[in-house]
Each structure stands twice: as C-alpha cells, then as structure tokens.
Amino acid sequence: MAQPYTPEELMAVVISREVRDGETIGIGAASPVPAAGCILAGQLHAPRASIIILGSEEYYPFPAGSSELHFMAQKGELDLFFLSGIQIDRAGNINLHVLGTYEDPRVRLPGAYGSAMLYHMARRVILYRTEHTKRTFVEKVDFVTAAGVLPESASREGGPSLVVTPRAMLAWDRERREWTLAAVHPGSTAIDVEENTGFPLRVQQPVSMTPLPTRQELRLLRTRVRDKLRKIYPGFVERKIMPA
C-alpha cells in the first residue's frame, strides 16, 4: 500500500522524535535526512537545541570551517551526532571505507572523515541508512571504520545508540552488546525487518510500532523545514520532501 509520505520523510520524523530539547547536535556534510529531522525537532519540542549543520549558513555558528565542529566533538561537547555506514554489523561496527579487501577493494568509499573519532566522542550517535537490506546489515563489516565496542584500555565508551531505516528503528544494547528491534515503522513488520537484516535481532514481544507521522509533523516538514533545508540540500528537497 502506498504511503502518504516518502521513506525519507518518515525517517526524518522518526529522528526528530529522538532529539531532546537543549541538546548540542552536530550534523555532518551530505546528511539531509538527519538535518531535516533536527530542524523539525527545533520547530516542535526542541526549540532550545543547538543545531550545527556542516555546509549550512544558518546552522553553522563557527567562522573558520569544519575543523571547529570536529574539535568541538573531540572535547566531548556534542550531545548528539549522526553517522551512516555502507555496512553496519552485528557488533555495532560501521564501514565507510571499502567493500571487499582494503588492499584490493571492489568499491572504494570516501572514508571516515572524522567518524572514527565522532563515534566515540559524541554522547549519543544515531545511525541512519536509507535502505534496510542484508547487504547493509551484515554479520561482519568488510572494514571497521569505527568500532561499536572499544578495547578495555579506552577511557571512553561511545558507540551507537540507535539506527533508523525506512523499515524500523534498532536500539543498541550496551550491556548485551547487540541490536534490539526498538520499533517497526508503519507499512513494515517484525518478520519483514528480520528477513532483511543479515544477523539475528533481539525482538521483544509485543513489538512496538512507530506512530504514524502526525499531520502537524508532515505539515511543518513540508513548509518551514522544507524552506530551511532547501538552502542546504536543494536536490534532496526537490526529490524527497513533498510540497505542502
């Protein structure tokens, strides 16, 4: 059944609900979905969140460049950051480097760009991926760009808190060191999610369902958020956020 919203709109709404008021939030380059989610949260329940978006004029408070966001994160002053991974694995590792072997890769990806630091220095990291398939959610990543679990000698834990996809939201359980199915989005089922995940998920019954995007969420997303986002990601807005 066709949904009255795009998968990206749904993911932005799901992400917006996870943003807490007053947080200092960093969003890297080429991250339109989290940017949409955070701007939406700023219009709703998190008006005092500080949203820092690389590549934006309105949402970039520093004069110099991307090093300032990077070093702010290294000081441990970011409450929330967003990362993606071409692969995400059972142990919470993400891969942004290569598919295949490092020496002779099938595909060479852009690389870490600070994510191996950010994954551990931001207080919470929400992962997102616009496809939920077995090629993304794998037993073991081809290359560990940033580790889900750090060696004992590291003073900081860090790592993932959630992963948001078009099908579901998974939560990282730090005690058990495994992914649990936190909520299934409308239009999907727990079986559907499990069949498209390349490792076993912990599923607690009854399975939580993600509440449908409300009319207010979609209206704001397609008006105020759309206008602000257009200045940063014009192509994304044209293709993925419906006009009001």
Add this chain to the structure above:
Amino acid sequence: MYSMVQAGSMGAPFVAVRGLLGGDLLKHRPDLRVVMNPFQERDAVVVAPPIRPDVAVFHAARADRLGNAITLGERRDDLMLARAARRVVVTAEEIVEKELKPGAAGTFLPAIDVDQVVCVPGGAHPAGCTKRYGCDRIHLGEYLEAAKDGSTFKAYLEKYVFGPRDHRAYLSRVGFRPRKKRGQDAWRNPIPPKS
C-alpha cells in the same frame, strides 16, 4: 587529519587524537599508533605525526603583488593548511595593485604565509568561485563518467590536462566566457554563483 595538519601548522612533534581505537584503520596505517596517556590512568590514545605538505595550492578571488590573498568563503581552515605547508602557491582570479588588508568578507591569507602568486582567471574550474561563477556540472558529469575506467580517464586527461597548450586553451576547450561584469562569468552551462 585535521589534528595532523594542525600539528603541522604548530610545529608540534606529534598529536594525540580521540577515537579510532578498535577500528581497522590502525591495522593499515603505520603512522597511527596507540600509546597510554601519560597524564591519566587507563586511557589509551592514538598518536599521529604532523602533516607538512610540500606544497599547498589555494585559489583566491584576489591577490596583490606582495602575496596577500583573499580566498572566498569563511574557510579559515585554509590558513591552518597554509601554515602546515612548506610552500604555498596562490592562484587568483585577479591581481590587484592596491595592497590587500584583512577585511570583513572572505578569508585573508597574509603575504608572510604565501610564497607565490599566479594570475589564473577561471582557475577554480570545474568547481565554482564564490560570487564569480558557479560549478560546471556538465564538465563534472563528464569527469565522473570518464573516471570509471582507466582508458576513458586517460582520454579525459589527454583532452583537458595534457592536450591544451596553456590555461587559455584549456578555458576555451571547456567553454569559459570571461566576465563582462562581476558575477557574470559563465561556463557553457551557467549555474548562478553562490553569493
């Protein structure tokens, strides 16, 4: 990377960075090493040597004959990179006679950090130059297509890099039209510049 360039700009012998622990990059990068923090218990950290590029090249909107230059956009990271590099070359859209001073708009590269200035109008191509011309998307598309394969990439290099006898010939090959008025420079596929 930022930390390594910053260490280079500061003359620091090495830099300690957070994160990276547990990742595969440490297996493939002998320049990234793990040590115990001498000032804190139970705190493994990665250390890395400074980066000092032999040459850094910046494209500026304007430069003067002393070497002062203004690159557009607020990117003072440029200054960090200039100070890390052993030699700094500035290419500029125009060379002005009047001495440039640090001003409000853009990023100021002072002459003391600059070794050479070259007048290269259209020098940001195929990227854009703020307020002057936008990026040449048709050319970027051609590049992306050519870069998929060794032989097509070689043909690309021949056509655009080795083929043209000088910069003027390059500009004519990519279809650059010099501006009549500021902000009206255009490629064959004009995209309005960022203001």
